[in-house]
Amino acid sequence: MTNEFVHKWSSQLKKGTLSFIVLNVLKDAEYYGYELIEKIKHDTKIEIAEGTFYPLMNRLKKEELVASNWVEQASGIPRKYYQLTEHGEATLVEMKDYWISMSETIQKLF
Amino acid sequence: MKNIEFKSISAQRIYNDYLKRVERTISILSEEDKLDMLMEINSHIYEAMQQGSNENEIDKLLTTTEKLGLPEVFLVPVVAEKKLIQAVHTFNPKHVWQALKLNISNGFGYIILSILYLGLWVFGFLIFTKLIAPSKTGLFYMNNEFKGFGFVSNGDQMNEIFGFWFVPIAMAAAVIFYVLITLLLGLLKSK
Numbered sequence: 068m069t070n071e072f073v074h075k076w077s078s079q080l081k082k083g084t085l086s087f088i089v090l091n092v093l094k095d096a097e098y099y100g101y102e103l104i105e106k107i108k109h110d111t112k113i114e115i116a117e118g119t120f121y122p123l124m125n126r127l128k129k130e131e132l133v134a135s136n137w138v139e140q141a142s143g144i145p146r147k148y149y150q151l152t153e154h155g156e157a158t159l160v161e162m163k164d165y166w167i168s169m170s171e172t173i174q175k176l177f
Numbered sequence: 178m179k180n181i182e183f184k185s186i187s188a189q190r191i192y193n194d195y196l197k198r199v200e201r202t203i204s205i206l207s208e209e210d211k212l213d214m215l216m217e218i219n220s221h222i223y224e225a226m227q228q229g230s231n232e233n234e235i236d237k238l239l240t241t242t243e244k245l246g247l248p249e250v251f252l253v254p255v256v257a258e259k260k261l262i263q264a265v266h267t268f269n270p271k272h273v274w275q276a277l278k279l280n281i282s283n284g285f286g287y288i289i290l291s292i293l294y295l296g297l298w299v300f301g302f303l304i305f306t307k308l309i310a311p312s313k314t315g316l317f318y319m320n321n322e323f324k325g326f327g328f329v330s331n332g333d334q335m336n337e338i339f340g341f342w343f344v345p346i347a348m349a350a351a352v353i354f355y356v357l358i359t360l361l362l363g364l365l366k367s368k
Contacts, residue, residue: 118251
């Protein structure tokens with residue numbers, strides 16, 4: 068991306084939609100932190116700043132949109148699995164509706 | 178928490194140092210939150226180290242920690258948020274001060290809060306000085322002209338208006354500041 072303005076705008080957009088992406092990914096299965104980051108990178112081609120991912124998960128948990136539990140592993144280093152809560156599912160439906168209506172509105176401007 | 182074991186001494190040292198920095202950054206959190214965050218970062222590093230095959234252990238570890246970023250930077254939102262919750266629940270001056278310091282960059286509300294908090298301490302301090310140096314503490318006038326409020330070094334040469342009423346007045350002001358701080362903290366937390 069050569070245009071600096073577009074570059075800044077797109078990174079702001081990605082940052083703003085990251086929670087929406089995380090909730091979408093979690094609607095089908097539960098993932099542990101590292102796996103979730105890799106899944107998002109793979110599916111969306113978005114390079115997540117990995118450090119910022121954990122504070123985001125913390126916030127989603129505080130808002131009760133996701134829940135988590137530690138699962139022991141043979142290695143002795145447990146994984147923290149994240150799941151979407153009922154409140155998270157309902158919120159995701161609302162977010163999707165808003166996303167669709169906003170995208171339609173913007174497309175009308177093209 | 179089980180630490181990751183590395184073959185190379187240098188990798189072990191880099192890892193230990195990184196975890197120490199994480200620990201230092203989150204040191205103000207509760208023991209439970211601290212352990213949870215440490216385990217999460219530890220798990221992330223472990224999982225990342227299991228990926229790929231022949232890459233050098235040190236290179237792989239450095240890439241992982243580089244992608245995570247500086248603990249002192251990326252963990253600030255977690256620490257700031259947790260501290261704010263703690264401050265609202267306990268109103269312990271230590272927690273309130275730390276919450277203000279961490280959240281000051283989040284906006285104007287916190288600047289107001291800091292001023293109110295400073296005001297609270299100022300009134301507390303003035304009550305104390307009124308008791309030990311009554312002639313230098315209060316609202317001062319000289320020749321019908323306002324000269325100062327608070328602790329004034331040459332106050333004994335001027336007229337002080339409130340006398341010992343200053344103590345209950347300062348107490349009332351401190352209570353008002355306290356209530357305002359509590360309300361504002363609650364408001365900022367729910368934002």
